[in-house]
Amino acid sequence: xxxxxxxxxxxxxxxxxxxxxxxxxxxxxxxxxxxxxxxxxxxxxxxxxxxxxxxxxxxxxxxxxxxxxxxxxxxxxxxxxxxxxxxxxxxxxxxxxxxxxxxxxxxxxxxxxxxxxxxxxxxxxxxxxxxxxxxxxxxxxxxxxxxxxxxxxxxxxxxxxxxxxxxxxxxxxxxxxxxxxxxxxxxxxxxxxxxxxxxxxxxxxxxxxxxxxxx
Amino acid sequence: xxxxxxxxxxxxxxxxxxxxxxxxxxxxxxxxxxxxxxxxxxxxxxxxxxxxxxxxxxxxxxxxxxxxxxxxxxxxxxxxxxxxxxxxxxxxxxxxxxxxxxxxxxxxxxxxxxxxxxxxxxxxxxxxxxxxxxxxxxxxxxxxxxxxxxxxxxxxxxxxxxxxxxxxxxxxxxxxxxxxxxxxxxxxxxxxxxxxxxxxxxxxxxxxxxxxxxxxxxxxxxxxxxxxxxxxxxxxxxxxxxxxxxxxxxxxxxxx
Amino acid sequence: xxxxxxxxxxxxxxxxxxxxxxxxxxxxxxxxxxxxxxxxxxxxxxxxxxxxxxxxxxxxxxxxxxxxxxxxxxxxxxxxxxxxxxxxxxxxxxxxxxxxxxxxxxxxxxxxxxxxxxxxxxxxxxxxxxxxxxxxxxxxxxxxxxxxxxxxxxxxxxxxxxxxxxxxxxxxxxxxxxxxxxxxxxxxxxxxxxxxxxxxxxxxxxxxxxxx
Numbered sequence: 075x076x077x078x079x080x081x082x083x084x085x086x087x088x089x090x091x092x093x094x095x096x097x098x099x100x101x102x103x104x105x106x107x108x109x110x111x112x113x114x115x116x117x118x119x120x121x122x123x124x125x126x127x128x129x130x131x132x133x134x135x136x137x138x139x140x141x142x143x144x145x146x147x148x149x150x151x152x153x154x155x156x157x158x159x160x161x162x163x164x165x166x167x168x169x170x171x172x173x174x175x176x177x178x179x180x181x182x183x184x185x186x187x188x189x190x191x192x193x194x195x196x197x198x199x200x201x202x203x204x205x206x207x208x209x210x211x212x213x214x215x216x217x218x219x220x221x222x223x224x225x226x227x228x229x230x231x232x233x234x235x236x237x238x239x240x241x242x243x244x245x246x247x248x249x250x251x252x253x254x255x256x257x258x259x260x261x262x263x264x265x266x267x268x269x270x271x272x273x274x275x276x277x278x279x280x281x282x283x284x285x286x287x288x289x
Numbered sequence: 290x291x292x293x294x295x296x297x298x299x300x301x302x303x304x305x306x307x308x309x310x311x312x313x314x315x316x317x318x319x320x321x322x323x324x325x326x327x328x329x330x331x332x333x334x335x336x337x338x339x340x341x342x343x344x345x346x347x348x349x350x351x352x353x354x355x356x357x358x359x360x361x362x363x364x365x366x367x368x369x370x371x372x373x374x375x376x377x378x379x380x381x382x383x384x385x386x387x388x389x390x391x392x393x394x395x396x397x398x399x400x401x402x403x404x405x406x407x408x409x410x411x412x413x414x415x416x417x418x419x420x421x422x423x424x425x426x427x428x429x430x431x432x433x434x435x436x437x438x439x440x441x442x443x444x445x446x447x448x449x450x451x452x453x454x455x456x457x458x459x460x461x462x463x464x465x466x467x468x469x470x471x472x473x474x475x476x477x478x479x480x481x482x483x484x485x486x487x488x489x490x491x492x493x494x495x496x497x498x499x500x501x502x503x504x505x506x507x508x509x510x511x512x513x514x515x516x517x518x519x520x521x522x523x524x525x526x527x528x529x530x531x532x533x534x535x536x537x538x539x540x541x542x543x544x545x
Numbered sequence: 546x547x548x549x550x551x552x553x554x555x556x557x558x559x560x561x562x563x564x565x566x567x568x569x570x571x572x573x574x575x576x577x578x579x580x581x582x583x584x585x586x587x588x589x590x591x592x593x594x595x596x597x598x599x600x601x602x603x604x605x606x607x608x609x610x611x612x613x614x615x616x617x618x619x620x621x622x623x624x625x626x627x628x629x630x631x632x633x634x635x636x637x638x639x640x641x642x643x644x645x646x647x648x649x650x651x652x653x654x655x656x657x658x659x660x661x662x663x664x665x666x667x668x669x670x671x672x673x674x675x676x677x678x679x680x681x682x683x684x685x686x687x688x689x690x691x692x693x694x695x696x697x698x699x700x701x702x703x704x705x706x707x708x709x710x711x712x713x714x715x716x717x718x719x720x721x722x723x724x725x726x727x728x729x730x731x732x733x734x735x736x737x738x739x740x741x742x743x744x745x746x747x748x749x750x751x752x753x754x755x756x757x
Contacts, residue, residue, distance in 0.1 A: 075617070138733040140693035143726035146710045150719045189378025191343060192451075193392055193441060194368030203391065207382045226607030230697065233714060243613045247700060252617035259613035263606040270605055283382050283425040 078253035090242070090261070097238035097265060101221075101228045104160050108167030108224075109217055115168075116175025116213075126180070130173060137169035141227045149234055159228070159236030166227055167220035174216025178209030211284065214277050221273055225266045239265065290354070292449060292481040293317040293340065298349035300335050300505075309335050311505035312349070317498075319448070322475050322482040324496035326489060326528075332505040333485045337451055340483065341367045353449070368392060371442030371450040371480075375457040377434050379426040379441070385411070386422040389441045410440040413474065432463035439471075443478070452484040456491070468495060489532055493517070501525050549720045557709070557724050564705035564732065567626065567698065568691045575631040575687060579638035586643060587668055593643050600636035608633070608694045612701045626703035630694060634687040641686065645679025646672045685737060692733045696725070706732075 083090065119129040145162045152158035182205050190204040232240025239262045246254030278285055294317070300310040310332040317323050325333040338344040339351060342363040351358050358366050379388050387394075389407045394400075408418040414436040426434055435455060442450060455471075456464040472495065475482050486492050492499050493513040501509045501516065501524075509521040520526040550557055586593030603611070608629060615625045649672050657671045673680070699707025709725030712718065 134737070135734055138689045138693070138737050139726075139730040140696045140733060142693075142696040142707060142710055143729050146714055146722050147726045149714065149717075150722060183376070185374060185376040186378050186380070188343065189372065189374050189376070189438075190380075192341060192367060192372030192374065192378075194364050194445075195392070195395070196364050199395055203395075204380065207380065210382075222605055226609070229607045229609045233711070240609060243609055244700070246613060247616075255613040255616050259610040262610035263614070266605050266607055266610075267602065281382065283427065 075252055075256070078251075079257055082253050082257060090257075093237060093239050093241055094261065094265065096236070097225075097228055097240075097262075098269075100156060100160050100163065100231065100236055100238060101224045101269075104163030104167055104224050104228075105217070105221055107160070107164045108171055108220055111164070112168045112171025112216070112220075113175050113213060116172040116216075117179055119172065119176040120179035126176060130176060133169040133173055136165075137173070141166050141223065142230055145227060145230055145234060154235035156236045159231035159234055162234075163224050163227055163231065167224050170219040170223065171213070171216045174212045174219075175209065178212030178216075179205060181212065182208045211281065214280070218270070218273055218277075221269060222266065225262075225269060229262050290319045291316050291352075292319040292321070292354060293483070294352040295336070296350040296352065298336070298339060298346045298351060300332070300339060300344060301347045308332075308505045310339070310346070313502075313505075313507045314349075315500065315507060315510050317481060317483070319481050320479045322472075322495055322497045323484070323500060324492040324498075325483065325485045325500045325502060326487070326492035327502035328487055331502045333500075333502050334453055336502070337453055337483060337485050340449075341370045341372060341451055343367075368396075368445055369447055369449070371445070371447045373435070373438050373442045373450070373452040373455045375454040377426075377431075377438040379434055379437055381426055384423050384425055385416075385429070385437050386418070388426065388437060389444055391441075392445060406444065407440070410443050411437075413443070413477075414440045415470065416440075430463075431459050432467060435459060435467060436470075439474070443474075447480065449481045449483065452482065454485055454487070457486075464491075471495065489528055501528070546720055546723060549724070557728070560699075560704060560706050560708050560725075561728050561732075564692070564695055564707075564729070567623065567630075567695050567703065567705050568688065568732075571627050571630040571634065571691050571695070572684075572687060574627065575634035575638060575691075576684065578631065579635055579642060579683075582635070582639055583642045583646070584668065586639070587646065587672075588664065593639075597636070597640055597643065600632070600639060603632050604636035608697050609700065612698070616701060621702045623698075623703045625701055626695070626698035630691050630698070633690060633694060637686045637690060638683045641679050641683025642676075645676035645683070648679065649675045688736045689733050692729065692736065696729050 115129075119126050122129065144166055145159070148158045148162045152161065186204055186208060187200060190200050195203065228236070228238050229240035229243065232238050232244055239258055242254050242258035243262070246252070246258055293315075295313050295315045298310060298313045299308055301308050313332075313336060325336060327333040335344055339346050340353075340358075342358060342361075345359065353366075353369075379385075380391070383391065386404075386407050389410060390403045393403045393406075408422065411418040411422060416433060416436055421429070421433070421437075426437070429437065438455070442452075452471075456467050459467065468491065471482075471484075482495075484495060486495075493516075496513060498510060498512050499516055500507055501522075503522075503524045509516055509525050511519075511521075516525060517529055520529055582596060583593075586596060611629045611632070612625060615628060619625045619628065646668075653671060653675065654667060657667045662670065695703075695705050696707035696710060699705050699711050706725050706729045709721045709728075713721030713723075713725060
């Protein structure tokens with residue numbers, strides 16, 4: 075079986091490379107779009123007062139809808155291909171980013187805002203230098219869950235004609251070929267873990283203060 | 290010269306029938322160290338926060354160096370004053386030096402000058418700039434953090450310093466050290482200090498004059514000595530009495 | 546849509562019931578395993594953090610990939626599906642269980658030790674009752690996750706509502722797609738709503754966000 079895997083990779087490496095790139099591209103696109111939308115509306119939700127509970131409730135519901143359902147539901151509306159796939163992945167990724175952003179902003183301690191105001195920051199400066207940096211850890215952990223979700227669902231997106239590594243797995247399932255299943259499974263798993271590692275590294279660089287020891 | 294003048298200042302919060310601050314009038318001269326003493330809910334913090342427009346009074350006027358502050362942009366008022374709070378509020382994602390320099394940096398002042406001043410101020414609050422300048426707040430003890438808080442407040446060289454229970458969360462021994470340093474900084478800089486506290490010993494030790502507040506009203510505003518000798522109100526008298534009883538206990542132990 | 550239901554009720558109700566069955570079996574097994582692992586983690590120092598690190602890696606692997614990796618060994622069908630779903634749930638359950646237990650007021654624990662409780666008595670009589678909220682938050686997360694990933698299990702012939710989705714996709718049958726989406730979403734939403742009604746959503750929702 076291992077020999078089968080090696081043979082397949084040798085014969086199809088350029089196609090596999092395209093699938094990896096496709097997978098990464100649609101995931102990244104969806105994640106970026108969801109981050110922008112999620113952070114923006116999450117912030118709005120956090121300053122909306124009573125609206126916050128309502129908005130959070132809606133997204134709590136959106137969040138529990140199975141990803142496959144969202145992915146498939148768009149097909150009657152948008153057809154198949156990359157566009158509906160990226161749209162569906164974005165919709166899937168928005169709730170974790172938005173909800174974490176909202177909670178992150180709400181959890182900024184009032185005394186931090188007060189001391190910023192007290193030393194004479196304008197509202198804009200308070201947002202840029204106090205509220206946002208203090209909410210950032212929560213926002214990033216939201217983007218991290220969205221990342222896991224997006225890469226997983228991008229695998230399913232092969233089913234709606236968006237390409238990516240899911241193609242290998244679905245072909246393997248269709249033809250009942252263990253070698254394809256193993257290659258696809260390992261590649262998707264590796265892509266997911268690798269992107270998480272890269273994300274964690276970026277997070278560490280963005281927030282060095284959280285990783286220093288107390289002295 | 291009169292630094293701060295409260296003219297019949299009142300504050301009533303939304304939905305409250307009672308005044309949180311009730312017709313307070315007082316004059317504070319430049320260079321004084323005023324302590325505002327009272328228990329929680331007496332209006333002392335509200336009075337302090339009205340001084341830098343974190344809260345606006347419902348009635349009355351506050352005049353700083355002859356200027357009615359309600360006519361000045363709140364941000365401008367605040368940048369003219371230092372502000373220190375019990376929770377300190379240092380930004381966790383910035384180093385000590387960045388924390389101190391934030392406002393002048395936002396105002397785009399000369400970088401070299403900012404750096405020099407930040408280092409001077411760190412030395413003034415007895416933190417070695419080379420050791421502590423590049424640390425994050427989480428790497429400092431509570432007492433060290435409040436020293437940084439003090440340096441940050443002094444950064445724009447304000448004429449007035451507002452301090453809201455600055456040592457409330459700090460252990461007794463460190464607190465005494467910080468109190469002594471505050472006195473030293475006050476006499477070095479000749480700034481006007483306004484410090485809120487619920488600790489009568491702290492109020493009497495630090496204040497050149499003490500404002501005693503209860504139920505939103507200013508009961509007595511005088512030097513510590515005069516307050517102790519001639520309490521103007523039953524509440525003030527009870528307050529003094531509680532300290533005297535404590536002292537009897539301590540003296541009794543010493544005599545044994 | 547209604548017409549399809551009245552004409553072929555079995556084509557919709559069967560996958561729906563299969564889905565509930567798959568979810569129930571998975572939850573039963575995974576809560577049992579998570580319970581055992583939690584007790585072991587309390588008894589053996591550092592075991593908890595090692596297990597959590599391991600499960601967090603598994604959790605980060607997309608479900609379709611895990612299914613694909615298991616099939617050569619356990620074949621197509623329900624067994625593979627349940628194994629994968631249980632593995633995912635361990636991260637959610639164990640994570641919430643251990644966080645919940647560790648967040649119990651240390652003063653209370655010290656008092657329990659002080660009156661002479663053993664580690665086991667402390668766990669069952671003090672920690673678990675006090676950590677109830679977090680325990681249920683973990684279970685609720687696991688329910689929703691199982692229902693969601695359960696739809697994907699249809700790709701490896703484990704049945705359930707996913708069959709409606711995949712069939713509908715293959716034959717471009719919008720009615721099937723709609724029924725599959727509607728029922729799976731409804732099932733997840735109803736399950737969350739049921740567990741929400743027991744406690745205030747504010748506090749449990751907060752926990753949810755932290756763990757994932």
